[in-house]
Amino acid sequence: MNYLVSSLRLCVLSLIVCSAAYPAVILGFACVAAPEARHGSLIVSADGTIVGSTLLAQSFSRPEYFWPRPSAVDYSASASGGSNLSPANRLITERASEIIGRLRLAEGELVTADLVTTSGSGLDPHITVESATMQAGRVADARRVSTEDLIQLIGETRYQPVFPGFGAEPLVNVLELNLKLDHLSK
């Protein structure tokens, strides 16, 4: 009986400290240190509508936009996930062939691996710089701009996760790149 009483008291004490006080402290810190980002790094357009989050991929399928990596959950940010397929599964081959077909590769051109594999979350916001570069021709055609301008835009959007050479390739945030693209066209 004494054990139960002490257990109950420990429950109450730990619930107050761990589940109420602790998140309140972190919430307070976030309000001060990251007042905007703490809501999910949302991008809000001039008219006040939410366009998306810089941290999350969103669906792009039109030729005039750069495309992100494929998503096993169709870019759902409320039920995210990966394909969980074995790397030996034929379904990966089929999905990759379908994407390669849409990318319309030139004779002898190779597609980058990140453009044909789904990410762990289905929301990976990045593609490699090579993946962006190989799409530049298509986007330039669709928008009637020069490929060189787009290559330059990719260079401006380039993001280095860690010092060069330390195990992470330079990347491009697809949503940021496409926002710049729309801005450029206006």
Added chain:
Amino acid sequence: MSEYFLPVFVVIVTVGLSWPLGRYLVYAMDPVSCGPIRSRYESACAAFLGHAAKTGQSWQQYCRSMLTFNILMFVVLYAILLTQQWHPLNPDGKTSLEPSLAFCTAVSFTTNTNLQHYSGEVSMSYFSQLFGLMWLQFVSAATGIAAATALSRGLAGRTDFGNCFQDIWRATGLILLPLSIITACLLVLCGVPMTMEGAAVATTLEGDAQTIARGPVAAFVAIKQAGTNGGGYFGPNSAHPFENPTFWSNVLETMAILQLSMATVWMFGRITGRMKHAAVIFGVMLLLYVSSVGIGCVLESAPTRSLASLPVASSMNLEGKELRFGSAAAATWAVSTTSTSNGSVNAMHDSLNPLTGLVPLSAMWLNVIFGGVGVGLINMFLFVITGVFLAGMMVGRTPEYLTRKVEAKEMKLVLIALLVHPALILGGTALFASTSWGASATQDPGSHGFSEILYEFSSAAANNGSGFEGLGDNTVPWNIATGLVMLLGRFVPMIAPLAIVGKLAAKRATPETAGTFRTDTGLFGIVLIGTVLIIGALQFLPMAVLGPVAEQLGG
């Protein structure tokens, strides 16, 4: 070589930090003489916690207190999950969980496993996340630290094992809480969301609607990592950009996985007064860890096999991985999270190359490479006793461990505790692989489907919580079976060692002589590695061949 920056950095910094942190753990958990302020704090806590928290306990009383509190933890979470729709902090209107799923989830978080047959952002309200799941992430981890402290006290020769309620509260308030606050604040700076607002609805550039689930993520992720819990706020865990937005947040979270488990070994050394013995154990663990990381990184640098026939530029296997963490991140994390029974992931383990998948599997089979906070050390203690016993048998002397004779009664308990783990994994896998319960749940055909079943039971028995998530495991048989496996896999290997130490502590100390087999030498380290590998891993070899190895060879 520079692509191995991440694992090298993580190992050097965590090993370096484990030493001062180990000192701090002793101060926090075993305050023998530490000034008037601390004494006043301790008596205030004891007074609040009530009568049972005031006195020292024998190992039996300690275990009974621990079980009482753990049962209560289970009951509270089970009740919260079944009545979720009536609670506050539910901006997205989540409804209650199906009873077998609630059972599995409540067991999972009580046992520090965090096996998730649900997806966080789909099923859980903010109230359930904070007052149910996150609360248990603190106190279940604290239970492990408390048990390891009691074990160390017993091995120091004390018959007073300390007080369980005090210990759990010390581990919660003085260790896990400050560590989580530091980690969570750093995560907020990396961009992890911390908000009580409900999901945001975005209109994408192409005009679609995208519902963005969010919440008090930073607070949750910090304790998930620090307490070797591993249950993610979102379904894909730390692969989700909101849980792990940058390269550096990934480094931080990888370190948080290892930190406390490493420091616990030094705490054990200090409390028992045998730092050299602790150093040998630490060395064995570190050797196994570093070699697993190395093997994992090399195997995972191979390309995705099913892309071989297509015009794809050569690359490491990127299926199920996020680009921002870099090339060595997934393998490093996979080894860290399974060695320590954490169970969070930053890449989908189901999509690891077939042989890479074997690395986290074997880490869970051994379950002693640093291990879950507290319990990893307790598991290693079983192998240490076995190693001492084997060495004693070889030279024909009654084996002794830390001056106490190890005899038949103790060895029986050791064997029971050691055999529970493989029995649960092999038995469970055999049952489900041979019935429609398993066959109807697998996503991939053939040997990979078998690996999915094997991984799920290994993860449950090791109280890990990661999964080959292609498995459709939210069914009544899976929920109940894994629930039972988690309970047995947690409490048998936790209580049996306390009983063993209780029996050892009650014996008379035999003075150490020149003939005593020393446990603080490199030779003992070799014996210990041999014991761990032969007893811990060999029995799983047939399963490894049927699953990952067969897939690698055939497909």
